[in-house]
Amino acid sequence: MANSNLPRRIIKETQRLLSEPAPGISASPSEDNMRYFNVMILGPTQSPYEGGVFKLELFLPEEYPMAAPKVRFLTKIYHPNIDKLGRICLDILKDKWSPALQIRTVLLSIQALLSAPNPDDPLSENIAKHWKTNEAEAVETAKEWTRLYASGA
């Protein structure tokens, strides 16, 4: 059973995530595998994603916290730093990972990325191009996608 060998740090983080959730973020471990988390992030206000509920999956690899968690969007999202497979272009998930970061800080960073798309360092070339050539229109598309795909109520 994958759960029987869970490091104390993961248990501690899980407890804190559940008892003091960060605003607009919910993360709960799967019953079958405590290293796999079901995540929901509310689209930040003042962003094209406002009103949306975005589902993500997060997995803590065996080497965690030495290695970064693996995170991916499950809900479709129109964002220059997120590709159509839901993969996220975020430095702390890659070369800027530090074991002092936590699940909570990772999810907060992703939430911040929704507030501040960065088309200059894109993962989705087309969306980034759209963003740079006609930001207003790109934002409209992002809102539309949010309405179509990320509704939560």
Added chain:
Amino acid sequence: MAEEEEVKIEVEAVQSVYEEDCVVVESYPPHLHLHIKPRTADVSSQQFVEAIIGIRASSQYPKEPPRIYLIDSKGLDEQRQTHLISSIQDKACELPSCFMLIALCEEAVERLSAMNHPDGDCPLCLYPLMSEDDQKEGLPFMKLMSCFHCFHSECIIRWWNWLQIENKNNAKHPSSATVHHLRNTGSQQVEEGMGNCPVCRKVFHAKDLEHVLDLVGTYSSQQSLDRTEVKNDETLLHSDLENIRRQKFEAILKLQQENSGLIDSKKDHNVLPGLNPQNTVPSSNHASTEEAGEQPQTNPAATAEINSSCSSTRPSTSKHWNAGARKPRGQNPRKQVRQWVRKDNGGAAD
């Protein structure tokens, strides 16, 4: 005007007492920067905190007490910073209208001395640095000299050793050389003999760690990183709150699925490396929650592969959000998926 002269003399006195630790920004009305260290810290290894505070008075001084503020500090979290400043400020308000600069500086040193111990949890294992119960011996901890961030010795050494192994592995595979400095999971060990603090990324010298290098495994205490807990936290998983959360989650998932708002569900277990290879063509048609159960040990090499393939072809412009996962130009989507799944079963996925 006689009073102004007196105030200036007081400022001179402060400066002669604290010498280079005191910077006079303005002699009238007095505005000082004071670098304070704990009195108890003659030995640098026993110093865990320090601070630079500002003391700024108005022309109404000494009738009106000066304002105290924090400029910089090491080893103090927000709570302790606030406590330090407010207690000096309180002292200033308590003292009757008199020349109080020296008294305030002394108060500051006094207060800081009382805080000269590491506080809170080890940033790596999240367990307290010092045992709350004084009777009980805690785990040995250490601080980085450059930033005063403290860690359990064993925790930081375990991380450091892991980085060294990672670096060695990277060096062994020249094909991934371009990826090398980019990826280097953990912190960027730019040069040999240097490291970056896991908390603030400030550069430190590897020799700071030397005195504890042989510690890993010596302490079989309950607080180390690798220590495992056999007991599952059943109560945690089955609390009412958690059940409600789970229901809500399922409901939203269902709704979004009906609206085709979910990303191609066949590839849903991307974040789960090490799924057994026979299973790479999933029969399940929705979220990986169900598959998560069979999840198991990942081998380090496989995961290393996953990481490096994500962040190739790119110079390190890491000040941006994203230095990592690179654009999949000209590849077919299936191939991209494999970057997230372990390399060695990629073939089966096709």
